[in-house]
Amino acid sequence: MERITVLAGGVGGARFVRGLRAHLTDAFADAGSKAPEVTVVANTGDDMWLNGLRICPDLDTVMYTLGDGVDEDQGWGRSGESRRAAAEISAYGRGWDWFTLGDLDLGTHIVRTDMLREGATLTRVTEALCQRWRPGVRLLPMSDQPVETHVRLAQGTSEHMAGELIHFEEWWVRYRAGIPVSEFIQVGLEQASATPEVIEAIGSADAIIMCPSNPVVSVGTIMAVPGVRDALDSTDARIVGLSPIIGGSAVRGMAEQCLQTVGVDATALGVAGFYGARTRGGVLDGWLMDVTDAEYLPSLKELGIRGATAPLWMTDTQATAAMASAALDMATSMATP
Ligand code: FO1
Numbered sequence: 645m646e647r648i649t650v651l652a653g654g655v656g657g658a659r660f661v662r663g664l665r666a667h668l669t670d671a672f673a674d675a676g677s678k679a680p681e682v683t684v685v686a687n688t689g690d691d692m693w694l695n696g697l698r699i700c701p702d703l704d705t706v707m708y709t710l711g712d713g714v715d716e717d718q719g720w721g722r723s724g725e726s727r728r729a730a731a732e733i734s735a736y737g738r739g740w741d742w743f744t745l746g747d748l749d750l751g752t753h754i755v756r757t758d759m760l761r762e763g764a765t766l767t768r769v770t771e772a773l774c775q776r777w778r779p780g781v782r783l784l785p786m787s788d789q790p791v792e793t794h795v796r797l798a799q800g801t802s803e804h805m806a807g808e809l810i811h812f813e814e815w816w817v818r819y820r821a822g823i824p825v826s827e828f829i830q831v832g833l834e835q836a837s838a839t840p841e842v843i844e845a846i847g848s849a850d851a852i853i854m855c856p857s858n859p860v861v862s863v864g865t866i867m868a869v870p871g872v873r874d875a876l877d878s879t880d881a882r883i884v885g886l887s888p889i890i891g892g893s894a895v896r897g898m899a900e901q902c903l904q905t906v907g908v909d910a911t912a913l914g915v916a917g918f919y920g921a922r923t924r925g926g927v928l929d930g931w932l933m934d935v936t937d938a939e940y941l942p943s944l945k946e947l948g949i950r951g952a953t954a955p956l957w958m959t960d961t962q963a964t965a966a967m968a969s970a971a972l973d974m975a976t977s978m979a980t981p
Pocket residue numbers: 653654655690699700701702704705720721742743744745746749813816817
């Protein structure tokens with residue numbers, strides 16, 4: 645196995661990739677064998693313009709986590725952060741005071757926006773930022789065009805009417821996904837396309853892993869980008885996903901609310917059905933569930949998806965490395981001879 649491509653969202657995706665990297669470092673420790681190259685295709689649907697800066701939450705979460713600069717407790721943002729500039733911005737009544745741009749984090753947004761304004765693509769900007777952070781994987785935005793997830797509120801709030809579209813981050817951070825929504829809309833999707841780098845990373849992969857990220861607004865958004873599904877359909881790689889739901893609840897974040905909005909059961913089986921079997925128009929060859937969800941194995945078989953179970957709680961890098969190893973074993977066991 646020489647090339648692994650991973651579709652990832654934010655915190656869960658970043659932590660999974662860190663485990664994958666640890667597993668590969670360990671498995672290919674002896675200098676003789678070369679570890680596979682890992683390419684991470686990250687969701688940019690959470691991106692936004694804020695205070696004139698381009699914010700890319702999932703790209704930055706992967707970059708900081710793999711570059712050992714992330715605030716481990718939060719799972720996002722920088723360690724050792726301060727918020728002096730944010731206090732000043734708030735004092736002027738500008739920006740979102742419920743969405744904190746820390747002083748160190750602002751450095752990233754300023755450099756990214758600076759390079760974008762010079763005409764660099766988001767792919768090139770991300771490559772440049774990673775020169776500093778050295779994540780040990782290639783990190784790619786899903787598209788160089790903006791695709792922003794917005795949610796349509798099914799209920800009004802003191803600031804918004806029912807039926808209004810607001811940015812996903814406002815729903816996620818300000819309202820903690822506590823307001824029912826009727827739909828997710830990826831603004832800009834029709835004008836966007838997967839980058840050539842993403843298409844190539846999917847086409848040339850030996851294994852593709854769908855991270856245990858939010859299947860609707862993270863992995864689902866990546867798959868919705870024009871060009872991605874075609875690439876997934878035609879690649880020779882085996883595609884294995886890891887369930888973000890364990891025993892009926894989301895490992896982190898609020899995936900249940902997102903799944904409920906799109907009418908998918910918040911279970912490991914429901915998410916597998918949402919992705920679908922590759923042999924039946926979906927994307928999955930294999931689906932890795934937590935050991936507590938073994939009851940779904942027979943139903944997975946009926947869906948046409950090879951199932952397996954392993955402990956999926958990402959309690960630490962060691963546990964996550966074991967998950968990554970189980971996912972790769974699954975892909976290898978299915979690889980065409
Ligand atoms: N999440 C929060 O819960 N509160 C915040 O104030 C916040 C600020 C923030 C700033 C930059 C950034 O890249 C991420 C930030 N996040 C914050 C996390 C963000 O909501 C998540 O990383 C993803 O968008 C959801 O997975």
